[in-house]
Amino acid sequence: MSHREYLESVLETIRLSKLNAYITLDHEGVRQQAEQVDAGERDGRLAGVPVAVKDAISTKGLRTTCASRMLEHYVPPFDAFVVTRLKEEGAVIVGKTNMDEFSMGTSTETSYFGPTRNPSDLNRVPGGSSGGSAAAVAACEADLALGSDTGGSIRCPASFCGVVGLKPTYGRVSRSGLVAYGNSLEQIGPIARTVAECALLFEVIAGHDPLDSTSAKLPAPQCTSSLDDHLSGTKIGVPKELFGEGVDPIVEAATWKALHTLDDLGASADVISLASLKRALSAYYVLAMSEASSNLARYSGIVYGYRADRDQNWHTTFSEDRAVGFGKEVKRRILLGTYALSAGYYDKYYSKALGARALIQRDFMKAFKTYDAxxxxxxxxxxxxxxxxxxxxxxxxxxxxxxxxVNLANIPALSLPCGRKGKLPIGVQIIGDKFSEAKLLNVAHQLEQNLS
Amino acid sequence: MITKADVERVANLACIELNDKELQEFTLQLGAILEYFDELSDIEAQPPKKEEENVLRPDEVTTSLPQKEALANAPRVDSGYFRGPRIL
Structure with missing residues (x-):
């Protein structure tokens, strides 16, 4: 089968799909690029591979909406760093995937373009916010996808859709060209059907970029070569705070089954306590909303974005256009963030959240002195x-x-399918120390190969 | 407890107009969420004083976006400029 034929079959799968995984498709671009690959004019490690890109990541000439009415007609004049890397490796960008509006959500239901459906059960959510990316990969509407993860937005949909998703270490992948939501928390990362493919896409997008001043000055990581390393002697910590009251017993049992499999492979596991995690949720939301309120102040409808054609003064114009351009959840987060940063409340919320974040970072650092993951x-x-x-x-x-x-601590984590409850996938999360993605992918690959 | 007047004040700061229904709904929801955030109140740890390093680059002239491309996404354009709302 030629690349052109294969990519046509992927487009046909999308055409027949009920998932609503994509906001924008690039039919023309796909055919053109596929022909270039067939003619030998495009090569690289991802030559001819159909890749879906979350609609929060800028693609030159291809509409990028962040699933918001605010950016319904926005066409970026440049490619994000990660998109440039994809193109350099010959990947074919199929289109832009659905998501929660401005990545604010856990279900892909807050999209202006309607919800995406879970490929395992069309009445259920795919998770979010990168729900379109995970659903597309799970349903073979793309082979690989990029998502972004501010508080779980790659790992959650990977878990719900039964695919592999990696949130890299903060600074590992350039955020240049990613529409900002919570800058101190977010990273772009790969979603794939297997750990090996996830590792390959990660290698392609990782590395230093001078256009992102938080990008780490480290050589590009080598992960694909160590996937088969033995796990004997690997030490695993099991934080009891992440097995709290709300955890479904069937999900908990699937997680323990994964731990027993690792034990059979020569790793050892201890239950540990990271007491600071109890307040992680509050700390995360205070910080994410505060950063969001500041970041989304840029949407004024002047340089780009929604603008009604009325002739009011600037404050009324901005307030009315933002009321129409933003959905409910985005408004809620901007309002809460503005409140948390406003005079008299900064010390009560923002400052406390930074303190909680410092304790969480300290707890993780301590754990990684003993444990590999x-x-x-x-x-x-x-x-x-x-x-x-x-x-x-x-x-x-x-x-x-x-x-x-994980986002508060700026460390990497991966979600791997580890079983099902009925027809619904369950994901196990593997968390590592900063810049230990190769180890995480090694553990995940071994687990994937040996989980029955 | 956050009041309707607080939400109105914050919405004004954030430049987001709310109708009465939204104001009512957001006041209740924001109240519940802020109550949850109160669990942070006994955190005594101070945010660490970070010794961030400045990231600098050489000040080199490179090509910038051509005017036509820079204006391409603007909802209102006038004689090669972005056209904003009036000030008063």
Whole structure:
């Protein structure tokens, strides 16, 4: 089969799909690029591979909406660093995937373009915010995808859709060209059907970029070569705080099954306590919302973005256009963030959240002096029904309890399928020390090969 | 407890107009969420004083976005400029 034929078959799968995984498809670009690969004019480690890109990541000439009415017609004049890397390796960008509006959500239900559905059960959410990316990969509407993870937005949908998703160490992958939501927390990362493919995509996108001043000045990581390393002597910590009340017993049992498999492979596991994690959720949301309120101040409808054609003064114009351009969850987070940063409340919320973040970082650092990796459920339960939680924002935030600590600590973590509850996938989360992605992928690959 | 007046004040600061229904709904929801955040109140740890290093680059002239491309996404353009709302 030629690349052109293969990519046509992927486009046909998307055409027949009920998932709503994509916001924008690039039919023309796909055909053109596929022909270039067939003609030998495009090569690289991802030559002809269909890749889906989350709609928060800028693609030159291809609409990038962040699933918001605010950016419904926005076409970036440049490629994000990671998109340039994909193109350099010959990847074919199929289109832009659905997500929660401005990445704010855990279910892909807050998208202006309607929810994405879970490939395992069309009545359930795919997780979020990178729900379109995970659903597309799970349903073979792309072979690989990029997501972004501010508080779990790669790992959550990977877990709910039964695919592999990696949130890299903060600074490992350039954020240049990623539409900002919570700058101190977020990273772009790979989503794939296997650990080996996830490792390959990670190698392609990682590395230093002078356009992101938080990008680490480290050589590009080598991960694919160490996937088969033996795990004998590997020490695993099991933080009991991530096995709390809300964790479904079936999810917990699947996580322990993964731990027993690692034990059979020569690793050893201890239950440990990281007491600071109890307040991670509050600390995360205070910081993420505060950063969001500042970042989203840029949407004024002058240089780009939604603007109604009325002739009012600037304050009324901005306030009316932002009221129409932003959805409910985005407004909620901007309002809460503005409140947390406003005079009289900064010390009560923002400053306390930074203190809690410091304690969480310290606890993780201490754990990684002894352990090579930590293991816990990615999500406390399997995918919930569309509409089940959307009217109760706090209940929806609480679903992120096991993923947000990782972002606060700027460390890497990966979600790997480890079983099912009925037809719904369960994910196990493997958390590592800063810049230990190669080790995480090695543990994940061994687990993937040996989990029955 | 956060009041309607607080939410109105914050919405004004954030430049987001709210209708009465939204104001009512957000006041309740924000109240519940802020109550949850109160668990942070007994944190005594101070945020660490970070010794961040300045990241500098050589000040070199490179090509910038051509005017036409820079204006391409603007909702209102006038004689090669972005057209903003009036000030008063």
């Amino acid at each position: 930590l293991i816990a459920p990615t999500m406390p339960h399997t995918a919930f029904r569309i509409g089940e939680k959307i009217e109760d924002p706090l209940a929806l935030y609480q679903v992120d309890i096991n993923t947000v600590p």
